Amino acid sequence: ERxxxxxxxxxxxxxxxxxxxxxxxxxxxxxxxxxxxGALGVEIVRSRAAIPVQGVAADGSAEALxxxxxxxxxxxxxxxxxxxRLDRIEAAGLPVxxxxxxxxxxxxxxxxxxTQRRIDLLAIEQNAWMLAARDPRCVVVSSRTEIDWAMKQGxxxxxxxxxxxxxxxxxxxxxxRDAVALALWLAExxxxxxxxLHGDVSAPAGSRVPIAVVTR
Numbered sequence: 001e002r003x004x005x006x007x008x009x010x011x012x013x014x015x016x017x018x019x020x021x022x023x024x025x026x027x028x029x030x031x032x033x034x035x036x037x038g039a040l041g042v043e044i045v046r047s048r049a050a051i052p053v054q055g056v057a058a059d060g061s062a063e064a065l066x067x068x069x070x071x072x073x074x075x076x077x078x079x080x081x082x083x084x085r086l087d088r089i090e091a092a093g094l095p096v097x098x099x100x101x102x103x104x105x106x107x108x109x110x111x112x113x114x115t116q117r118r119i120d121l122l123a124i125e126q127n128a129w130m131l132a133a134r135d136p137r138c139v140v141v142s143s144r145t146e147i148d149w150a151m152k153q154g155x156x157x158x159x160x161x162x163x164x165x166x167x168x169x170x171x172x173x174x175x176x177r178d179a180v181a182l183a184l185w186l187a188e189x190x191x192x193x194x195x196x197l198h199g200d201v202s203a204p205a206g207s208r209v210p211i212a213v214v215t216r
Contacts, residue, residue: 006030006042014046015064065151066193067095070214071183073199074104077131085198085216086135086156094193095151098138098158099186100127101179120176121162128158147190159186180204184211 010028017026031041070089077100079085089096107123110116125142132138141147142160150157161182165171168189174181180201187195187209194210197203203211 006032007044010042010044011046014044018046064191065095066191067097067151068092068194068196069097069099069183069187069190069192070196070198071099071101071179071201072131073201074101074127075200076198077127077134082134086137089196090137090156095154096156097147097151097186097190097192098131098156099161099179099183100124100131100158101182102177103127103130117176118162118166121165124176124179124182125160125162128160132158161186184209 010030013028013030014026017023017028025045027043027045029041029043068089072085076082076085089098102120102123103126108119110119125140128140132140137156138158139150139155140158140160141150142163144164147157147159161176164186165176165182172178172182172185174185176182180197181204183197184195184204184207186192188207192209194212195207196212196214198214201213203213
């Protein structure tokens with residue numbers, strides 16, 4: 001196989017290394033020696049959390065599952081046509097992970113940053129359950145193992161973020177109430193095909209995955 005980009009080659013090497021159960025983190029450096037040492041090359045660092053879920057293709061071979069992560073605003077969750085909106089998201093034919101932000105209702109304030117982060121994450125999870133209550137297709141999941149299994153089963157997932165965020169070594173740096181940053185971190189962690197922002201939200205700059213803003 002001939003690859004045109006060093007970045008693609010580095011990603012392939014990292015994925016192969018991380019496929020081994022002993023590997024948790026890999027550093028890959030590739031240089032073109034004909035240009036002189038260090039003159040032209042690429043360096044990447046990847047962790048096991050950032051490699052895509054492995055599913056099974058129709059011919060029985062392994063294939064990477066790259067989900068579509070969709071962040072739904074509170075207005076989208078409450079919309080009368082929520083079922084039709086979910087139909088359109090699922091029509092892409094990709095594993096679907098739905099993310100939500102803070103509810104509109106006031107959240108208790110602890111005045112203590114670490115505990116407030118947990119309170120905010122729990123408030124997001126309450127919102128996730130509100131979404132699940134509105135459509136029977138939505139399954140709330142909280143762990144990476146549950147996400148992997150649900151993606152392989154073709155289920156529509158609603159992400160409850162507390163466990164994954166709090167357990168992560170390289171977790172999101174933004175406050176938990178920043179729903180876009182949280183959804184983007186999940187999309188990058190799962191090597192998503194794209195992140196869709198549904199509702200009155202703005203797309204951030206500097207993403208490693210494509211972002212689409214959906215107004216309806």
